Amino acid sequence: MDPALINFKVLYVLTQLCGLTMIVLVATWIGQHFGGLAGTSNPGVEFNWHPLFMTIGFIYLYGNSILIYRGFRTTRKKTLKLTHAGIHMGAFILTVIALKTVFDSHNLANPPIPNMYSLHSWLGLSAVIVFSLQYVAGFVAFLAPGLRENYRIAMMPLHIYFGLFGFVLAIASALMGITEKAIFAIKTPAYSTLPPAGVLANVIGVMYVVFGALVVYLATEPSYKRKPIPEDTALLNSSSVNE
Amino acid sequence: MDPALINFKVLYVLTQLCGLTMIVLVATWIGQHFGGLAGTSNPGVEFNWHPLFMTIGFIYLYGNSILIYRGFRTTRKKTLKLTHAGIHMGAFILTVIALKTVFDSHNLANPPIPNMYSLHSWLGLSAVIVFSLQYVAGFVAFLAPGLRENYRIAMMPLHIYFGLFGFVLAIASALMGITEKAIFAIKTPAYSTLPPAGVLANVIGVMYVVFGALVVYLATEPSYKRKPIPEDTALLNSSSVNE
Numbered sequence: 001m002d003p004a005l006i007n008f009k010v011l012y013v014l015t016q017l018c019g020l021t022m023i024v025l026v027a028t029w030i031g032q033h034f035g036g037l038a039g040t041s042n043p044g045v046e047f048n049w050h051p052l053f054m055t056i057g058f059i060y061l062y063g064n065s066i067l068i069y070r071g072f073r074t075t076r077k078k079t080l081k082l083t084h085a086g087i088h089m090g091a092f093i094l095t096v097i098a099l100k101t102v103f104d105s106h107n108l109a110n111p112p113i114p115n116m117y118s119l120h121s122w123l124g125l126s127a128v129i130v131f132s133l134q135y136v137a138g139f140v141a142f143l144a145p146g147l148r149e150n151y152r153i154a155m156m157p158l159h160i161y162f163g164l165f166g167f168v169l170a171i172a173s174a175l176m177g178i179t180e181k182a183i184f185a186i187k188t189p190a191y192s193t194l195p196p197a198g199v200l201a202n203v204i205g206v207m208y209v210v211f212g213a214l215v216v217y218l219a220t221e222p223s224y225k226r227k228p229i230p231e232d233t234a235l236l237n238s239s240s241v242n243e
Numbered sequence: 244m245d246p247a248l249i250n251f252k253v254l255y256v257l258t259q260l261c262g263l264t265m266i267v268l269v270a271t272w273i274g275q276h277f278g279g280l281a282g283t284s285n286p287g288v289e290f291n292w293h294p295l296f297m298t299i300g301f302i303y304l305y306g307n308s309i310l311i312y313r314g315f316r317t318t319r320k321k322t323l324k325l326t327h328a329g330i331h332m333g334a335f336i337l338t339v340i341a342l343k344t345v346f347d348s349h350n351l352a353n354p355p356i357p358n359m360y361s362l363h364s365w366l367g368l369s370a371v372i373v374f375s376l377q378y379v380a381g382f383v384a385f386l387a388p389g390l391r392e393n394y395r396i397a398m399m400p401l402h403i404y405f406g407l408f409g410f411v412l413a414i415a416s417a418l419m420g421i422t423e424k425a426i427f428a429i430k431t432p433a434y435s436t437l438p439p440a441g442v443l444a445n446v447i448g449v450m451y452v453v454f455g456a457l458v459v460y461l462a463t464e465p466s467y468k469r470k471p472i473p474e475d476t477a478l479l480n481s482s483s484v485n486e
Contacts, residue, residue: 113435114435114436114437117434117435117436117437117441118422118425118434118435118445119418119421119422119425119444119445119448119449120422122445122448122449123418123448123449123452126452157464161460161463161464165456168411169452171415172414172415172418172452175362175366175415175418175419176418176419176422178362179361179362179363179419179422179423180422180426182361182362183423183426183427184426191360191361192356192357192360192361193357193360194357194360198360201362202361202362202365205362205365205366206362206365206366206369209366209369209412209415213408217404220404220463221400221404
């Protein structure tokens with residue numbers, strides 16, 4: 001086996017462990033320290049869906065959707081594209097629910113909390129918008145039929161750049177979000193005395209960074225790039241005949 | 244001229260304008276809203292050196308040092324390496340001063356504020372450590388004589404990856420720092436009502452992201468990569484004879 005691929009496999013498994021740990025830690029954080037999950041009748045606790053679903057959807061699924069071209073290198077391209085779009089759709093749905101719960105937790109609070117005032121909200125929403133525009137552009141350019149091959153080739157570097165940009169911006173927004181929640185909600189004892197809830201907040205932030213760094217590395221290292229397999233062309237030709 | 248280089252020049256000028264605007268806005272923020280600059284006799288205001296020098300050193304100079312290989316593409320390699328190390332040394336000195344002033348502002352406060360409890364402090368210090376290790380490794384691998392060429396070639400992708408990783412982590416840390424300062428210090432009127440100090444905080448955060456996104460794009464886009472010039476080899480040979 002190509003020695004680069006052995007390194008890749010080790011790092012890929014590490015990335016998954018890191019991502020799953022990150023989700024478990026967020027679930028533990030909100031479960032142990034902030035009252036778990038609730039519906040609209042308890043807006044302060046309903047908020048907790050926000051970090052949980054953003055972590056699962058907008059960080060873990062987003063990262064994994066980027067990585068499927070590397071992790072499943074012997075699967076044919078068309079299946080990978082559909083899976084990429086499918087996982088991203090899952091990420092988008094969880095992200096929209098996560099946005100709804102945070103707006104609920106502001107609007108239904110007594111008194112209501114203003115929306116969209118923090119840097120976290122500005123950059124987080126920017127990341128969602130970048131992600132959504134990327135989805136539409138990616139669908140038109142690479143999944144829908146009809147676009148000429150030279151346009152597809154020209155768009156690919158931009159698709160990769162803005163995909164990774166949105167992912168890194170999502171992580172930066174999550175770091176600001178964890179910071180906000182820790183300052184607002186870790187009061188007795190205070191965040192500044194590093195109680196368990198504060199240490200856990202910081203460890204979650206570190207996991208976000210490690211997961212993000214691994215995903216970007218695996219996605220950009222040239223020796224890990226997927227090489228076209230014979231089925232890609234063969235099936236492309238037969239399917240274009242069949243369509 | 245290569246059409247890619249025309250795009251490059253436009254984006255390079257935009258990056259500089261964005262970077263300078265970012266510094267001016269941080270200076271305005273601390274000058275207009277938080278009392279300007281002071282020494283150890285006024286720890287609360289001495290703090291203000293921290294965002295100012297981190298923005299100039301750990302973001303603007305760090306980014307520009309990365310970019311000199313692209314911006315000054317007709318300068319010979321050895322001069323660029325020395326300039327790269329020199330600008331990074333300037334960035335490091337400003338960063339160390341910025342760290343000293345934040346520790347002062349905690350330790351000399353009455354009562355003292357605990358150090359190193361926030362996610363901002365954990366990730367910010369990690370970015371400084373990554374930067375410092377990179378500096379030592381880069382010096383040994385690419386400036387000091389003696390390392391064999393095949394080691395240099397093997398280390399270059401890691402040097403580039405960890406250089407960009409440290410830069411992006413510095414920006415993420417700055418975003419958390421702005422978030423902290425806005426929550427702690429924008430009280431009357433509150434940050435949640437988006438007063439001028441709050442809007443300015445958010446705009447500074449947006450500028451950090453735009454500057455970072457431009458630097459990473461300019462540094463990673465393959466068509467902007469510097470090509471070796473004849474002097475690189477000629478002067479390398481003559482200098483190795485002269486040394």
